[in-house]
Structure formats: structure tokens, C-alpha cells
Amino acid sequence: MAEINKVVVIGAGVMGAGIAAHVANAGLPVALLDIVPSDAKSRSALAEGAIERMLKAEPAPFMSKAAAKLVTPGNIEDHFAVVGDADWIVEAVTERLDVKQALYARIEATRKDGSVVSSNTSTLPLAKLTEGLPPRFAADFLITHFFNPPRYMRLLEVVAGPQTKPAAVDDVVRFADLRLGKSVVRCKDRPGFIANRLGVYWLQAAVVEAFDRGLAVEDVDAIIGKPMGIPKTGVFGLLDLVGLDLMPHVNASLAAALPKDDPFHGYNRPLPVVEKLIATGYTGRKGKGGFYRINREAGKRKEALDLLSGEYRLARKADVAAIADGGRSLNKLITHDSAHGAYAWRVLSATLAYAASLVGDAADDIESIDEAMRLGYNWKFGPFELIDRLGAGWFSDRLKAEGRAVPDALARAVGHGFYRVENGRRQALGQDGLYHDIVRPAGVLLLEDIKLNSQPVLNNGSAALWDIGDGVACFEFTSKMNSLDADVMEMLAKSIRRVKKDFKALVIYNEGSNFSVGANLGLALFAGNIAAWSEIESLVSAGQDTYRAMKYAPFPVVGAPSGMALGGGCEILLHCDAVQAHAETYMGLVEVGVGLVPAWGGCKEMLHRWQANPKLPKGPMPAIAKVFETVSVATVAKSAADAKELLYLRPGDGITMNRNRLLADAKARALAMVENYKPPEPPTFALPGPAARVAMDMAVAGFRRLGKATPYDEVVSGALAEVLSGGDTDILKTLDEDALLELERTSFMRLVRQPGTLARVESMLLTGKPLRN
Structure with a gap:
């Protein structure tokens, strides 16, 4: 099997550019070529313009700015020689047979032995595309039909012809699966494919x-x-x-x-x-x-x-x-x-x-x-x-x-x-009238398959613990939208005790559209409206205690998120020993949007991470400023790569491109940590106290004068500043985790009693949008 390490995409339209961007998301260099426009200042203007547009587009084709640097723009007159060094050449030009075949003739004259050529066509049959071309070309040619936008749409339809070498198909399928995160469906050469x-x-x-x-x-x-x-x-x-x-x-x-x-x-x-x-x-x-x-x-x-x-x-x-x-x-x-x-x-x-x-x-x-x-x-x-x-x-x-x-x-x-379902295996009816096992590709582990043949180790209405084999347990949220409530905390606490007794490691994972949207706001609003403050504080304390127990458990814990991991869903990941994240993970501490501050250890963990960041200048203020900047505006990472830049993920945390491989990758990571595992050392904090708080308050006041912050933003940001500055401490004192958690809890409880916060919570529940009060 040949490895694909260099890719060329020809055609810088919406699809071609998007394919090139996603190859770059996978960490590979890619050349993006197009024709030389007659009236442009730059001969590579079409490819250059495509990259510029993608850097501004929403939803973003690139997972990070670093990925964009891996795309090299060019044109098919001055830079066609790059085709000779490519392992995979993707054609995404206009849907005209004569244009494509003329391009294929040039590619065939330039490409190296064993390189694969594919078309992104969705309308032209493969037999027509290869008509009249040499057998060498047909042997390495196939159709790879991406769906738009290529970064987000998981389907890739692959069509091979009677002359296509099986090895060429296997190389592209393996690359698309492992590196691009695609679910590949092999289609026949029929109109429109499937x-x-x-x-x-x-x-x-x-x-x-x-x-x-x-x-x-x-x-x-x-x-x-x-x-x-x-x-x-x-x-x-x-x-x-x-x-x-x-x-x-x-x-x-x-x-x-x-x-x-x-x-x-x-x-x-x-x-x-x-x-x-x-x-x-x-x-x-x-x-x-x-x-x-x-x-x-x-x-x-x-x-x-x-x-x-x-x-x-x-x-x-x-x-x-x-x-x-x-x-x-x-x-x-x-x-x-x-x-x-x-x-x-x-x-x-x-x-x-x-x-x-x-x-x-x-x-x-x-x-x-x-x-x-x-x-x-x-x-x-x-x-x-x-x-x-x-x-x-x-x-x-x-x-x-x-x-x-x-x-x-x-x-x-x-x-x-x-x-x-037969003997714990899902089966599908074949054309022969018989049922056949649905076989997952090697390296794919799905909780839905495990559930067919087992019962949860523990469960209640909001969460469950599953045995996923080899001494690893999986903790799953099962509440609506995977929101977090008292039942989740109770089940997580029980699971920690059970894993300590019967398992080697724990993975936090589920197969919902989103990992977790955070705390159950509906319950919080109900409790707030009836002034059940002790119930709210009890949940805050339970979350702090449970997350900390998980962090210092005598076994490794690996978080495996996909989709949104917000608020408390982000905080549970901040307390894991490691995270193996799906590439499309959107993490963030968004509590300020509902008039609150992170209170399940989120402020504490982010402070610790930024203080340990060697790229920041020495002293407490740079780290405090970074966390304040991130949390005060409810910054959400737009990808797992972006989450690393924001330190929601550590530099050593892993990223899985294919959603179906996430659980297997997380399990493997957990098992690799078992031998000689030791819980992390508790952090300590030296924080400036009131002086730092005044600086942050002044910054927010400035934003309000410019119309970029609302009156209640000042209130919420003030509470956040109090936590991050260490309250009434000074730089000569050392604070432990207990002190930071107490500050989080106190600020949270002070805010949750405010009408402004309850109004924000209600607005979020009714409209899904933050209230700018």
C-alpha cells in the first residue's frame, strides 16, 4: 500500500478549493492550481483568491490558520510540474468532458508511477472520462465525489472502473477514512451515483x-x-x-x-x-x-x-x-x-x-x-x-x-x-434473501454496537457506564442534549468508585450530535424562580467535588468529545488526564452568556493551563488576561485545532478526524496511560488580588463606553475578574484549588440571584440567543 503524502488539486472553484482546504486540515501540504486569468495582475489569481475567500468564509473551510499555510496557490501553466511529485491528483474543473480529458492527457504525461488521479465529478460517468486514454491512466483513475462543504460533509462516494487497480482505490479510501475523516461509500458507475x-x-x-x-x-x-x-x-x-x-x-x-x-x-x-x-x-x-x-x-x-x-x-x-x-x-x-x-x-x-x-x-x-x-x-x-x-x-x-x-x-x-439484530450483531438483508452481519472497518468501535450485546454496568435517567472491553469503561451522558444535572453528577461519582474497583481506565464519550451543551438551564431557571438557592449551590458543589474526584482518581480518564462541548461539558474535559477529540469539536466556557461564571472548576483549570504556558511572559497577569479575554466573551473554539490554540485542549491532546474512530482512539489512549499511572499534582496559584481586578474592570468599562459591552456585562465580568484575580488575596500568598473553587462558587451564587442573570437564562431557553441586557 502506498502512502499519500502530497496532494495536488486542479480547479480552485468552491469544491476544488474546499477539498484542498480539507487536505490541509489533515496536516498535508497541497498545491491548488487553476488557469491563468487573462486580466489578472497575478497569474495565480484564481487560486490565491480562493484561499483568501476561504480565510474569511463562514462556516470556515479551514480548521485553523495554520492549515491555510499548507495550501500553495499556483496555475496550470507555470506550476504544472508539481503534478509530477504528487501522490494524489484531484481534478475539480468544470463539468465538460472535453476540458477534463485534455487535462488528463497533461496529467498522464507528467505524473509519476503509482500516483492516483481522481475526478470530483457528480454527473459524468467514469467510462466516458477515461475513454481513449492510456491503460496506465485508467489503472490509476477513479471518481472521488466529495459533498459540499468538504470539511463538514462526511460522505465521500468512490467509483472505480473495470481497469482501476484495487490498490489505487484502497490507498484513497484509507487516506479519506483515516486522514480526511470521511465515511466512504463505494458506488457503481451509474448516473448520480447513490x-x-x-x-x-x-x-x-x-x-x-x-x-x-x-x-x-x-x-x-x-x-x-x-x-x-x-x-x-x-x-x-x-x-x-x-x-x-x-x-x-x-x-x-x-x-x-x-x-x-x-x-x-x-x-x-x-x-x-x-x-x-x-x-x-x-x-x-x-x-x-x-x-x-x-x-x-x-x-x-x-x-x-x-x-x-x-x-x-x-x-x-x-x-x-x-x-x-x-x-x-x-x-x-x-x-x-x-x-x-x-x-x-x-x-x-x-x-x-x-x-x-x-x-x-x-x-x-x-x-x-x-x-x-x-x-x-x-x-x-x-x-x-x-x-x-x-x-x-x-x-x-x-x-x-x-x-x-x-x-x-x-x-x-x-x-x-x-x-x-441476531446474537448481538446488526444484520442487513442482502439480494440473496439472507441476512449478513454489518462489519465495521478495522479500528472502528461504536457504543451503539456494544449496546446490542450488553447491559450498562450502572445507569440512571441521565447517564450510564458501559464496559467497552480490555478493562476500559465508558461514561455516557443520556439526558436531553446531553445536558448536565444532579443525576449526571451522582452517576459519575458512582462510576468513579466502580472503575476504581473493576476497571483500568475510564473514557468520557457519547454518540449524540453534541458531547454536552452544559448544565440543564431549565432546571436552573426553575430553581431560581422559586428561590431554591440551596439546591443550586448543592449542584455547584457536587459538580466541583465530582470533577475533582475524577481528576485525582487512581486511573487515567480520557475525554472523547465531538460537536459542542460547552460550559460544564467543557469543564469535565478540562479535568480529564487527556482528551482525544473529534476534529469537529467546538469547546468553550460560555457561562457569561447566561449571566454566570464557570463554577465547576473551569476558571481554575484555565488559569493553571495558561500559567504553565511557556509562550507567555513571566508573572501572573499575562495568564489572567488570557483567561479573562477568552471567558468574558464566551469564546468557543471552532475546531479541535482551534481549541488547542485557546488551551481548552493541551498541546499533547489527540485529534481524530473520523467520527467513527473516536471511541477506539480514546480507548487506545487510555490503555496506553495505564502502566505506572499517577494522578496529577494539585496546582497552586499566586494571584495579585484587587489590583488585577481593577485592571480588568477598567478594561470592561472601556468596552462599555465604546458600545461593545452592556451594563450587565460589567456585572458578570466583574464577578469573573474577582475569581481570576484571587479575590482579596495578594501576590505574596499562595492559593490552592479549594480557594479557587470557593471563589467560583461564591461568585456564581451571587450572580444566580440577580434578575439580570435569570433574564439571560430565560432568554437563552426561549430563543437560543444570549440576552444583551
């Missing part, structure tokens, strides 16, 4: 049916949303996001490539209202609006398009909540005797039947199709998982009753279902 073949059909069916029935776009997005396990953007919100002008091109490409009897053609028809939107610049969020728009002339009000008239009106709340049973019952929605119910059934049934018809064509197995839709379109359930939820027999019978064809794959599942 995700876009099914996804575009689904979107087109949903849009055409909505126009035909004259439904409201808000209702459609509510129907094609939570009840079906699809993101809240639904259909029209999604099209606004990706761009309405993309629809005609993708549809035309599929229509030209698909056989005449494909069901897609039944829904592929022009929609004059959409054509008018595109022609007038209403191309979605990147344009003047789309199916939704913000009318700034009317006071920034949100408006929605009326599908019948083609005119905008005031957007309203969808009125299908009762039909959908709050999103809990898909069956109730699709069987409801109403226009909404009929629409839901028609779109869902057409999509699921089409998915079943693709088995043996777009892919040989149902798992690939499910994975492609889960990761390519962010569906919670793949189409075959949805059929199982409905019941394969029920679904088949209803199709028959309506005189519609039942695909062979669906007929095979009647009476059984597409998936089952």
Missing part, C-alpha cells in the same frame, strides 16, 4: 408535488422534516441553502443520463415560478432570497413564496404539528385524511420505493444507500431504516392497493424487514 441519484429524485418529487397541490412552503418543510428524520430546513429551506440555480443543471444532467423508463423523468418538468425566481436573481440565500427571503424594506421581516401566485407573503408558523403528532408518529402523518397527510405519503412512498429500486443498480447493498442519505443529506434514518419503521409488509401492501409496483428489494423484506 446520494444525488436518490436525493435529487426526492427533492424534485417533493417540490413538484407541493406545486401541484398548492401547499404552503412552511407546511411542506414541517412535513418533510422532523417527522421523517430530515433536517428542519426540509425541502424548500434546503434548496435555498444550496442554491435554486443548481437545480436545473443537476436535473438536466440526470435526465440525459438516466434510462427512459426511470421514474425520475415523471417528476422532471419545468416549473415557471422557479425559472422566474432564478432569472430575477432569487437563487436562495446566496442571492436576493428564494422560497424564503428577508424583506429589509419591511423591517427585516421573513417572507415565504406563495407557490400558486409566485408572490411573497409574510412567513407563518406551519400548521401541521397536530397531524404529525409533534414529530413522534410518521405513520400518523402519512395516514392522515388531509391534504398534508396525502402529500406526506405521496412524497415518502415515491422516495422509498425509488430507493428500493436502486438496490442492484446504484449499489449492491442497502447499507450503502442508507449511509449515503444519512451522511450526504443529513437524514437521521436511511430509506431502508424508514421502511422498517413503517413496516415493510404494510408499505408493500399499500403500494399494491394503489396499483403501484413493489420493487424486488422491498418484496424480499416483507415479513422480515431490512435490518435485524
